[in-house]
Amino acid sequence: MPDVAKGTWVQIHRVVLGPEERSPHLPDDTKKVPLELRLKGFLTHDACIGDEVEIETLIGRRVKGRLVKVNPEYDHGFGRPVPELLTIGMELRKILGGDGR
Amino acid sequence: MTRDISYEAVMARKNEIMKKAVGIDYQVFESGGIAFDYERMMREVGYTIDEIRKIQAETGVGNTPLIELKNLTKLARKLAPPGKGARIFIKDEACNPSGSFKDRRASVSVYRAQKLGFKGVIAATSGNYGAAVASQAAMRSLNCIVVQEVFDSEGRGQPEILEKGRKCEAFGAEVIQLSVGPELFYTFLCLLEETGYFNASLYTPFGIAGIETLGYEVAEQVRAATGRDPDAVVITHAGGGNVTGTARGLLKAGCRNTKIIGASVDLTGLHMASDRDFNRKSFTTGHTGFGVPFATWPDRADVPRNAARSLRYLDRYVTVSQGEVFYMTEALAQLEGMERGPAGNTSLAAAFAIAREMDEDQVIVVQETEYTGAGKLPSAQLTFATEMGVEVRRGDPAGDKPGERIVIPEHPAQIRVKEVNLDALRKSYISNCIKHYKVQKLTGEDIRFLAEDTKTIEDYVRMVAEELGISI
Numbered sequence: 001m002p003d004v005a006k007g008t009w010v011q012i013h014r015v016v017l018g019p020e021e022r023s024p025h026l027p028d029d030t031k032k033v034p035l036e037l038r039l040k041g042f043l044t045h046d047a048c049i050g051d052e053v054e055i056e057t058l059i060g061r062r063v064k065g066r067l068v069k070v071n072p073e074y075d076h077g078f079g080r081p082v083p084e085l086l087t088i089g090m091e092l093r094k095i096l097g098g099d100g101r
Numbered sequence: 102m103t104r105d106i107s108y109e110a111v112m113a114r115k116n117e118i119m120k121k122a123v124g125i126d127y128q129v130f131e132s133g134g135i136a137f138d139y140e141r142m143m144r145e146v147g148y149t150i151d152e153i154r155k156i157q158a159e160t161g162v163g164n165t166p167l168i169e170l171k172n173l174t175k176l177a178r179k180l181a182p183p184g185k186g187a188r189i190f191i192k193d194e195a196c197n198p199s200g201s202f203k204d205r206r207a208s209v210s211v212y213r214a215q216k217l218g219f220k221g222v223i224a225a226t227s228g229n230y231g232a233a234v235a236s237q238a239a240m241r242s243l244n245c246i247v248v249q250e251v252f253d254s255e256g257r258g259q260p261e262i263l264e265k266g267r268k269c270e271a272f273g274a275e276v277i278q279l280s281v282g283p284e285l286f287y288t289f290l291c292l293l294e295e296t297g298y299f300n301a302s303l304y305t306p307f308g309i310a311g312i313e314t315l316g317y318e319v320a321e322q323v324r325a326a327t328g329r330d331p332d333a334v335v336i337t338h339a340g341g342g343n344v345t346g347t348a349r350g351l352l353k354a355g356c357r358n359t360k361i362i363g364a365s366v367d368l369t370g371l372h373m374a375s376d377r378d379f380n381r382k383s384f385t386t387g388h389t390g391f392g393v394p395f396a397t398w399p400d401r402a403d404v405p406r407n408a409a410r411s412l413r414y415l416d417r418y419v420t421v422s423q424g425e426v427f428y429m430t431e432a433l434a435q436l437e438g439m440e441r442g443p444a445g446n447t448s449l450a451a452a453f454a455i456a457r458e459m460d461e462d463q464v465i466v467v468q469e470t471e472y473t474g475a476g477k478l479p480s481a482q483l484t485f486a487t488e489m490g491v492e493v494r495r496g497d498p499a500g501d502k503p504g505e506r507i508v509i510p511e512h513p514a515q516i517r518v519k520e521v522n523l524d525a526l527r528k529s530y531i532s533n534c535i536k537h538y539k540v541q542k543l544t545g546e547d548i549r550f551l552a553e554d555t556k557t558i559e560d561y562v563r564m565v566a567e568e569l570g571i572s573i
């Protein structure tokens with residue numbers, strides 16, 4: 001039973017160039033790995049994670065690839081407070097002659 | 102008929118694909134050798150300042166405020182010898198619709214694409230430019246594809262680039278996210294062929310002409326605020342368009358004596374195409390990994406003749422460390438109430454150091470800010486850096502080591518600039534021209550061109566050619 005319904009917002013993955021097809025001018029670490037592509041869009045048919053699928057992108061282009069994520073999250077954030085930065089404001093106000101609040 | 106889409110076949114069709122996708126025949130500006138008619142290209146393919154102002158007004162681009170950084174100026178004066186410490190101004194480019202000066206650059210390209218009847222635009226960029234093109238395309242009802250370099254081979258994304266991708270999607274663009282490698286260009290060419298969209302290249306005369314209004318506004322606003330021309334304008338330098346467009350705008354406004362200073366974050370030692378190094382840098386643009394290669398070989402770009410040629414305009418080029426820029430980003434927020442950055446604050450860090458060399462009655466301008474937030478803030482970048490094994494500590498920023506250690510200054514007096522040897526860059530550029538065009542001899546036209554393109558004189562070019570063993 002396919003568990004991802006047609007119309008769901010998903011991410012697909014594809015290898016664009018295998019390591020042997022890549023540009024000859026690459027550093028060694030990059031040479032060893034493929035050039036990969038990730039793209040989001042709406043599934044045009046029911047499917048399971050890992051299937052070869054087709055999506056329709058935000059501008060209506062149809063692209064094929066392996067289904068890897070459903071409703072992919074934006075997981076970048078503000079990060080943790082950085083102790084090395086936290087006191088800079090107080091230090092600067094002191095230099096400027098204030099009390100550093 | 103099916104096209105051969107192998108790497109070699111597509112790369113071999115590069116010129117043909119590009120000609121269709123930017124609608125410029127560069128051939129007409131060529132001399133057949135090293136020289137080409139840059140000013141004619143800018144004149145015939147670009148637009149005048151007045152035309153651009155009109156185009157930009159249609160989509161709310163430009164006319165950003167110029168703000169005097171009074172507390173940072175005061176701080177710089179505390180740290181400077183008596184009588185020193187120029188007034189520091191900042192141009193709040195974050196006020197553009199997508200949050201950076203890149204809207205100026207995108208506005209003319211997208212206008213042109215619309216006028217020529219293209220259905221959509223494509224941009225190859227991991228930076229703010231993607232969001233700018235996406236935003237302008239949304240306003241002009243064109244489709245937009247942005248191709249980004251985002252992930253390492255473990256699928257880890259640079260937070261700042263992830264944020265820029267999110268923003269493009271927020272404007273309705275399709276975002277193609279690639280892993281590390283220069284073959285992004287191959288994917289880009291395939292897409293241009295497949296879609297027939299316009300290449301909103303960063304490096305066409307349209308893009309650069311779009312930035313001229315920034316320099317022009319700086320001149321007008323500084324004159325209105327201080328009654329004088331800016332003495333120095335500091336410009337964050339990556340691909341060199343920011344320097345080129347701003348300097349041209351200043352010149353068009355008649356600022357003949359304003360010093361043009363480029364500034365980049367020093368990322369010496371990190372390889373830009375390395376899968377490992379990719380996520381060990383905390384700046385994704387405005388750094389030496391773009392700045393130096395583009396200054397010394399601008400025509401590496403996606404168009405045959407790059408309109409961004411920073412050596413033509415630079416009087417001085419300096420670097421600052423990652424830690425110094427993070428420090429100044431914090432200082433800007435804490436003392437001036439402006440949360441901005443990251444790339445735009447590279448020139449701020451440099452200006453803060455350079456202001457202390459200048460007289461009190463002089464004016465130094467930081468010509469941009471950019472929007473910030475999730476992924477882009479120092480806290481986001483430094484959290485990610487720590488996770489990637491980069492050490493973060495306070496100390497003398499001279500101890501900063503890209504990819505290994507980020508040193509946040511202990512005191513603002515430690516913020517200094519390092520000079521980039523412009524002479525070495527000029528020689529390297531001339532040598533690259535000779536290699537690329539495989540010439541045995543420089544013509545009079547080549548010599549004239551190279552003198553203009555390096556902001557030197559013909560005798561200088563002759564001397565360098567002699568050093569390189571090239572006859573003239």
Ligand SMILES: Cc1ncc(COP(=O)(O)O)c(C=O)c1O
Binds near residue numbers: 343344444470
């Ligand atoms: C905010 C910001 N500042 C400066 C730059 C550098 O501009 P350029 O690549 O034209 O040198 C960029 C782009 O890379 C940017 O996004």
